[in-house]
Amino acid sequence: MILQVLGTAAAEGWPALFCECEACRKAREAGGNDIRRRASYQLGDTIHIDWGPDSYNSMIAFGLDYSPLRHLLVTHAHQDHWMPIELSWRRPGFSKIAAGSHLNIYGNAKVGQRLAAELEGTPEACAMSFSQIEAFGELDLGDATAVALPARHAPDQQAFIFLLAVGGSEVLIGHDTGWFADEVWEYLASRRLSYALLDCTYGTNDLREGHMGGAAVIETARRLEDLGALAEDCRVIATHFSHNCLKMHDELAEYFAAHGIEVAYDGMEVEV
Ligand SMILES: [Zn+2]
Ligand SMILES: [Zn+2]
Ligand SMILES: [Zn+2]
Known part of the structure; x- marks a missing residue:
C-alpha cells in the first residue's frame, strides 16, 4: 500500500499567503520541492x-x-489540520455519495466541537460520524490499525501523533509535537518502526517546545534507535516545515543527510 505525504508545511504554507521573506520568494521562483502545502497524508x-x-x-x-x-x-x-467545512460538500446536492458509503472521523473533543459547529450538528446528512479518541486508544481502520499517542503541542487541547500498523509496517505520523513525553518514549520502545515522520517546523534551529527543529529530530531518531524502536531499514523523514526557518529543501536535505534522515516533500510516496 502507498502512503503519500500530501503537505509538508506549517500553518501558513510555504510560500505563505502574503509573505515577502527570502524563503517564500525563493520558493515562488523555484517551485518543485520548495512548494509546501499544509500537512495531510x-x-x-x-x-x-x-x-x-x-x-x-x-x-x-x-x-x-x-x-x-x-x-x-x-x-x-x-486550522491547518482541520477544516471541517470542506467535508460539508459531502451532503446531498453537492456530492453524489454511493449508498452505504460512510466516513468515520476520529479526533479530540475540540475536533468534534468544530465539526458539529460547522455542520450545524448534522454530520449524518453528510454520511459521516465522529468518534472522540483518547491517548493510547486503538482504532481499527480496516486496512490498518492506529494508536493515538499524546503529542506535546497545543495547551488548549490534547493533540495526537499516530502510530499506524499497515501490512508488515509500523509508521509513526509525528508532526505537531515537541519533544516526546516519557510515556510516549516508553510506548515506542515496544514498537519496531519502518517509517518515522517527525516534526521539523523550526528547520535547523534547535527548539523543541510545541514543535521541533533539526537537532531534536536527530536526537529523536538516535533515541528511538537506542530504544530498539527502529526496524533495521527504518526511514526517518523530517516534515512540517515553516518558511521562518529560511532553509530551502536542498539545504535541509544536506543538513540531515549525514544523519541518514530524509526530508519530506509534497507528493512523496512510500510503500508500506
Ligand atoms: Zn501544524
Ligand atoms: Zn515567508
Ligand atoms: Zn498545530
Whole structure:
C-alpha cells in the first residue's frame, strides 16, 4: 500500500499567503520541492490523516479520488489540520455519495466541537460520524490499525501523533509535537518502526517546545534507535516545515543527510 505525504508545511504554507521573506520568494521562483502545502497524508484508498485547507488542492495536484475514503484521523483542531467545512460538500446536492458509503472521523473533543459547529450538528446528512479518541486508544481502520499517542503541542487541547500498523509496517505520523513525553518514549520502545515522520517546523534551529527543529529530530531518531524502536531499514523523514526557518529543501536535505534522515516533500510516496 502507498502512503503519500500530501503537505509538508506549517500553518501558513510555504510560500505563505502574503509573505515577502527570502524563503517564500525563493520558493515562488523555484517551485518543485520548495512548494509546501499544509500537512495531510493519504494511506491507500480508504484512510486519510488530517483535513486542512489544502485538501482540494492536493486532490487536483496528485490526482487523488476521495470518494472511497472511509477513515479520517485528525491530529488536532488547529486550522491547518482541520477544516471541517470542506467535508460539508459531502451532503446531498453537492456530492453524489454511493449508498452505504460512510466516513468515520476520529479526533479530540475540540475536533468534534468544530465539526458539529460547522455542520450545524448534522454530520449524518453528510454520511459521516465522529468518534472522540483518547491517548493510547486503538482504532481499527480496516486496512490498518492506529494508536493515538499524546503529542506535546497545543495547551488548549490534547493533540495526537499516530502510530499506524499497515501490512508488515509500523509508521509513526509525528508532526505537531515537541519533544516526546516519557510515556510516549516508553510506548515506542515496544514498537519496531519502518517509517518515522517527525516534526521539523523550526528547520535547523534547535527548539523543541510545541514543535521541533533539526537537532531534536536527530536526537529523536538516535533515541528511538537506542530504544530498539527502529526496524533495521527504518526511514526517518523530517516534515512540517515553516518558511521562518529560511532553509530551502536542498539545504535541509544536506543538513540531515549525514544523519541518514530524509526530508519530506509534497507528493512523496512510500510503500508500506
Ligand atoms: Zn501544524
Ligand atoms: Zn515567508
Ligand atoms: Zn498545530
